[in-house]
Amino acid sequence: PLVYLPRGLDNSSGGQVTVPDGRFGPLEGQLLHFTFGMGTHFLVLREKVDGQPQGAVVPLPGEFLSGVHRGRFNPKDGQLYVTGMTGWGTYTAADGCFQRVRYTGAPVQLPTGFHAHENGILLTFSLPLAQGMVDKADRYFAQAWNYRYGPGYGSPELSFRHPGQPGHDALAIRSAHILAGGRTLFLEVPELQPVNQLHLHLRLGEGSPIDLFATVHRMAAPFTGFPGYKPA
Numbered sequence: 001p002l003v004y005l006p007r008g009l010d011n012s013s014g015g016q017v018t019v020p021d022g023r024f025g026p027l028e029g030q031l032l033h034f035t036f037g038m039g040t041h042f043l044v045l046r047e048k049v050d051g052q053p054q055g056a057v058v059p060l061p062g063e064f065l066s067g068v069h070r071g072r073f074n075p076k077d078g079q080l081y082v083t084g085m086t087g088w089g090t091y092t093a094a095d096g097c098f099q100r101v102r103y104t105g106a107p108v109q110l111p112t113g114f115h116a117h118e119n120g121i122l123l124t125f126s127l128p129l130a131q132g133m134v135d136k137a138d139r140y141f142a143q144a145w146n147y148r149y150g151p152g153y154g155s156p157e158l159s160f161r162h163p164g165q166p167g168h169d170a171l172a173i174r175s176a177h178i179l180a181g182g183r184t185l186f187l188e189v190p191e192l193q194p195v196n197q198l199h200l201h202l203r204l205g206e207g208s209p210i211d212l213f214a215t216v217h218r219m220a221a222p223f224t225g226f227p228g229y230k231p232a
Contacts, residue, residue: 015033015034015068015069015070015071016031016032016033016034016044016071017031017032017034017071017072017073017080018030018031018032019031019032019073020073020075020078021078023077023078023079023103024073024078024079024080024103025103025108025126026108026110026112026126026127027043027108027110027112027126030043030044030045030112031043031044031046032044032060032071032080033057034068034069034070034071034082035068036067036068036069036084036087036089036090037067037089037090037091038090038091038092039063039064039065039066039067039068039084039090039091039092040059040060040062040063040064040068041060041062041064041068041071041082041101042057042058042059042060043057043058043060043110043111044056044057045057045058045111045112045113045114045212045214047113047114047115047116049115049116049217049218049219049220050218050220052217052218053217054116054214054215054216054217054218055214055215056111056114056198056212056213056214056215057212057213057214058110058111058210058211058212058213059211061208062101064082064084064092064097064099065084065092065093065094065097065099066084066085066086066090066092066093066094066095066096066097067084067085067086067087067090067092068082068083068084068097068099069083069084069085070082070083071083078103079100079101079102079103080100080101080102081098081099081100081101082097082098082099082100082101083096083097083098084096084097084098084099085097107127108126108127109125109126109127109204109205109207109210110125110126110210111123111124111125111126111202111210111212112124112125112126114212114214115220116192116214116216116218116219116220117192117219117220117221117222117223118192118219118220118221118222118232119188119189119190119192119222119223119232120186120187120188120189120190120192120223121186121187121189121192121198121200121214122184122185122186122223123184123185123186123187123202123212124183124184124185125183125184125185125204126183127183128181128182128183129178129182129183129185129204130204130205131178131182133204133205134176134178134185134204134205135176135177135178135185136176137173137174137175137176137187137188139176139202139203139204140173140176140187140200140201140202140203141170141173141200141201142170142171142172142173142187142189142198142199142200142201143168143169143170143171143198143199144160144168144169144171144195144197144198144199144216145157145158145159145160145167145168145169145195145196145197146158146159146160146163146195146196146197147196147197157197160193160195168199171189171191171192171198172189172190172191173187173188173189174188174189174190175187175188175226175228176188177226177227179225179226186223186225186226187200188226190232192216192219193216193219194216194217194218194219195215195216196215197213197214197215198213198214198215198216199211199212199213200212200213200214
């Protein structure tokens with residue numbers, strides 16, 4: 001699988017669409033995913049490590065009136081139009097919807113890329129990061145868990161440190177580094193390992209925090225391009 005969507009964020013599949021150009025802000029070329037069950041949408045970040053696809057989702061702001069499952073960008077105005085309906089497994093209230101998501105032109109700070117390393121996560125953002133505020137490890141939180149394959153519908157969220165036991169495991173973030181160019185952040189997580197779900201809670205400044213949910217099947221070699229690197 002490319003990426004597992006965590007329970008509580010998505011309980012049924014929806015459509016996907018690629019942002020075609022810059023009229024929708026800084027997300028040109030990025031993939032958006034719609035959730036019929038929750039009536040919302042996500043930014044999908046993708047990568048490959050040694051040929052293994054994996055990815056992450058970032059919940060986007062806003063809720064739709066119905067269970068959205070199709071989206072298209074209008075070639076005339078460059079904005080996103082979605083349709084929705086009710087049915088099995090949706091928490092939305094309306095029988096149907098036809099809604100527009102419009103880029104206002106205001107600055108948008110979102111992750112636009114991620115890369116899993118044996119010693120942490122490398123993130124790229126749409127805007128420069130605030131030096132002196134973002135490079136503090138205590139502004140971030142990381143936890144991880146696994147799922148169980150089986151004949152039943154869904155799975156409990158299971159500890160990776162204690163296999164078979166329900167629960168999440170917190171991961172210590174040793175350091176945070178803004179790299180050259182100001183749009184790249186490396187979070188040093190020495191205990192990172194392959195997991196079905198890695199959750200990063202990111203406080204980047206005065207705005208709302210950003211949550212990122214990644215599936216880590218494989219990890220690249222340790223990232224060494226930050227001050228004070230030491231082998232784990």
